[in-house]
Amino acid sequence: MKKSLVKILGHLILLIMLISIVGVAQAKIEVRFTFWGGKEEKAAYEEMINKFNTLQDKIEIVPVHIPDRYEEKVLTMIGAGDIPDIMAIGGAHIPAFADRGALQGLDLYAPRINTEVYYSTAIDAMRWNRILYALPFRMNTKQMVYNLDMLTEAGITPPAPGEAWTPEEYRIYAKTLTIPGKRWGSGFPWWDQWLIQFGGRVLNEAGTECMLNRPEALGSLKYVYDLIWVDGAAPKPEEMAGQGNSALFMAEKIAMFTDIGPWYMPVLNGITKFKWGLGLQPGGSGEMEVVGLTIPSGVKDKQRDAAFEAIAFLTGDPRSQDILALTKTQIPCLKSSGILFAKQFPGAELFIQAIDMQIPQYKSPDSRAIGSLIGEVRNTVLTSFDPVPPEEALKKAYEGINKILEGTK
Amino acid sequence: MFIFKKNLSSKKRRLLLENLEGYLFISPWLFGFIVFSLWAMFASLYYSFTKWNILSSPQLIGLENYKDMFKDPLFYKSLRNTFYFTLLAVPSQMVVALGLALLLNQKIRGQQIYRTVYYLPTVISGAAVALLWMIILNPVSGVINRMLGWFGIEGPAWMLDPKWVIPALVLMTLWGVGGPMVIFLAALQGVPRALYEAAEIDGAGLFKRFIHITLPMISPVLFFNFLMAVIGSLKVFSSAFFMFGTEGGPRNSALFSVLYLFANAFHYFKMGYASALAWGLFIIILAVTLLVFKSSPLWVYYEGELKK
Numbered sequence: 001m002k003k004s005l006v007k008i009l010g011h012l013i014l015l016i017m018l019i020s021i022v023g024v025a026q027a028k029i030e031v032r033f034t035f036w037g038g039k040e041e042k043a044a045y046e047e048m049i050n051k052f053n054t055l056q057d058k059i060e061i062v063p064v065h066i067p068d069r070y071e072e073k074v075l076t077m078i079g080a081g082d083i084p085d086i087m088a089i090g091g092a093h094i095p096a097f098a099d100r101g102a103l104q105g106l107d108l109y110a111p112r113i114n115t116e117v118y119y120s121t122a123i124d125a126m127r128w129n130r131i132l133y134a135l136p137f138r139m140n141t142k143q144m145v146y147n148l149d150m151l152t153e154a155g156i157t158p159p160a161p162g163e164a165w166t167p168e169e170y171r172i173y174a175k176t177l178t179i180p181g182k183r184w185g186s187g188f189p190w191w192d193q194w195l196i197q198f199g200g201r202v203l204n205e206a207g208t209e210c211m212l213n214r215p216e217a218l219g220s221l222k223y224v225y226d227l228i229w230v231d232g233a234a235p236k237p238e239e240m241a242g243q244g245n246s247a248l249f250m251a252e253k254i255a256m257f258t259d260i261g262p263w264y265m266p267v268l269n270g271i272t273k274f275k276w277g278l279g280l281q282p283g284g285s286g287e288m289e290v291v292g293l294t295i296p297s298g299v300k301d302k303q304r305d306a307a308f309e310a311i312a313f314l315t316g317d318p319r320s321q322d323i324l325a326l327t328k329t330q331i332p333c334l335k336s337s338g339i340l341f342a343k344q345f346p347g348a349e350l351f352i353q354a355i356d357m358q359i360p361q362y363k364s365p366d367s368r369a370i371g372s373l374i375g376e377v378r379n380t381v382l383t384s385f386d387p388v389p390p391e392e393a394l395k396k397a398y399e400g401i402n403k404i405l406e407g408t409k
Numbered sequence: 410m411f412i413f414k415k416n417l418s419s420k421k422r423r424l425l426l427e428n429l430e431g432y433l434f435i436s437p438w439l440f441g442f443i444v445f446s447l448w449a450m451f452a453s454l455y456y457s458f459t460k461w462n463i464l465s466s467p468q469l470i471g472l473e474n475y476k477d478m479f480k481d482p483l484f485y486k487s488l489r490n491t492f493y494f495t496l497l498a499v500p501s502q503m504v505v506a507l508g509l510a511l512l513l514n515q516k517i518r519g520q521q522i523y524r525t526v527y528y529l530p531t532v533i534s535g536a537a538v539a540l541l542w543m544i545i546l547n548p549v550s551g552v553i554n555r556m557l558g559w560f561g562i563e564g565p566a567w568m569l570d571p572k573w574v575i576p577a578l579v580l581m582t583l584w585g586v587g588g589p590m591v592i593f594l595a596a597l598q599g600v601p602r603a604l605y606e607a608a609e610i611d612g613a614g615l616f617k618r619f620i621h622i623t624l625p626m627i628s629p630v631l632f633f634n635f636l637m638a639v640i641g642s643l644k645v646f647s648s649a650f651f652m653f654g655t656e657g658g659p660r661n662s663a664l665f666s667v668l669y670l671f672a673n674a675f676h677y678f679k680m681g682y683a684s685a686l687a688w689g690l691f692i693i694i695l696a697v698t699l700l701v702f703k704s705s706p707l708w709v710y711y712e713g714e715l716k717k
Binding site for chain 1: 462463464465543544547548549550551566569570571572655656659660672675676677678680
């Protein structure tokens with residue numbers, strides 16, 4: 001009796017060991033993917049992740065949604081050694097992480113990457129010092145939105161599809177549309193975008209030289225200042241009453257404004273009081289944002305390979321990128337999915353057309369410090385309280401940015 | 410173990426056992442303090458002597474961060490803003506908290522409800538408070554400027570005019586004086602009525618009773634609230650952060666020390682320098698705290714204390 005009991009127990013233990021070994025052998029490789037975004041974005045990304053997870057049984061992407069203070073939280077995670085396997089990253093921030101050794105280049109996987117399937121601007125935005133650090137995931141180009149009823153009433157023809165007004169035309173129309181005490185022709189003009197629309201830049205493409213000493217920088221800054229304080233065609237900061245341009249547009253306090261991305265579409269589609277339309281930004285150009293998926297340093301071997309397979313699917317497979325296109329609020333980086341996005345709503349094709357006309361955000365390992373100086377230009381010139389002359393503000397920013405680029409502060 | 414040594418007297422053994430019991434009871438807090446506070450402090454002290462961008466290993470650079478700190482104009486700007494905020498916020502908070510406590514100390518109906526109402530803002534989160542005050546302080550449609558308008562006064566552009574940013578933030582902090590108010594209220598209720606009655610008999614009016622009885626009797630609590638207000642004001646962060654991010658407001662008028670430290674740590678990848686800033690601020694707060702303690706014998710009265 002005793003002997004048979006021992007035999008049965010022994011066989012049971014062996015069976016359990018065999019099952020666990022097989023279980024371990026069949027266990028999926030888990031890759032953690034950190035990303036930011038609101039409710040809709042989270043839902044779309046989780047749908048894309050589920051698609052990948054159900055199409056194969058070797059890798060499982062575990063979503064790690066960080067709704068707020070994304071960069072600070074990811075930095076803290078990396079600093080604490082809790083490194084995610086895949087990280088969403090803005091193209092403008094790639095140099096900051098790459099130069100500090102936090103990202104792996106994807107050159108190891110170059111034979112498996114077909115860059116032709118992506119928009120070339122998007123893939124270029126993922127490079128720094130000629131190394132590809134991420135694959136492009138989604139992007140935002142910018143448009144102008146106008147109140148068609150107000151334009152018709154004022155006898156102004158909206159820009160033809162695919163054509164853009166010049167900045168001077170925008171200014172003239174904004175003045176025409178302004179009714180003092182009732183509405184402004186233009187929303188508050190964000191200088192960062194107008195700089196690009198004027199053909200200016202913050203930095204050169206290599207990120208080694210500040211270009212705020214060029215005439216386009218001064219011209220664009222004077223333009224936005226005059227639009228507000230000389231023409232009275234746009235609200236002053238204190239007149240915004242704490243609201244954004246979209247709120248003022250919906251309240252019919254402004255006739256048109258620029259710098260709108262596809263995420264505005266649900267808000268605009270809710271407007272029933274008046275007719276509105278989309279057009280290319282004045283000047284045609286503007287600054288776009290490209291978000292990529294990257295693999296941080298410290299992710300090795302099987303984990304790294306699994307992470308690459310995951311990002312290759314999420315960024316380069318139509319079954320994933322089409323989900324983004326169908327959200328109608330995010331532009332996919334895959335060309336075939338971009339064609340699908342262009343059919344989603346009237347004006348969607350303009351967002352796709354703008355891809356070839358707009359440029360990604362400037363890149364630098366110290367983009368945040370540079371951004372603070374740009375913000376200072378905007379806040380010290382475009383203010384009713386002791387404004388600084390544009391020339392003086394630009395000179396100070398130019399010197400400050402060059403100091404940063406030289407590696408001192 | 411030592412307590413089981415043969416030669417130890419029973420009294421000593423009993424004392425040691427009692428001490429051990431005490432340490433066991435406080436061990437959870439002690440563990441948390443050592444791991445999450447003390448260890449973090451020593452780690453940041455180490456990092457303050459390094460160049461560290463969080464993403465790679467720290468490199469020792471000696472006192473360079475401290476030298477840079479003394480040469481950094483934004484460090485001085487942030488200190489000036491912080492001290493200016495403290496100079497405005499602390500007396501305002503003390504006056505408002507004590508004033509409310511004196512009012513609530515009256516025997517009126519619905520006293521409990523009023524106490525709850527005044528305490529409630531303290532429990533609301535920083536982000537929600539900041540959003541609410543951005544609406545209240547709106548220069549065009551905000552409640553405060555509208556009310557000033559009834560009296561023919563043109564209200565300032567609170568969050569847009571560099572001169573008014575800090576007064577606006579001080580105004581925000583007054584909304585949250587529920588905590589010190591409750592403490593003042595408890596202290597006021599502990600003042601013996603007999604003292605007021607004796608003073609009344611001697612002909613002392615309301616003001617004299619307040620100055621010569623109320624204030625001295627609540628001075629320990631006044632000292633505590635004052636110290637907490639000073640320390641809290643020197644560490645101001647969330648109101649400015651939620652209003653302006655790390656940009657520091659118009660012309661850096663809301664760039665406080667802790668906000669500047671945060672920007673250096675997480676936006677400029679200078680965790681080493683941020684750690685040095687943190688220790689600089691710690692020493693300043695410590696110096697101010699010691700100054701307040703040193704001054705306390707001059708104005709804080711403890712019952713039963715014999716003055717030399």
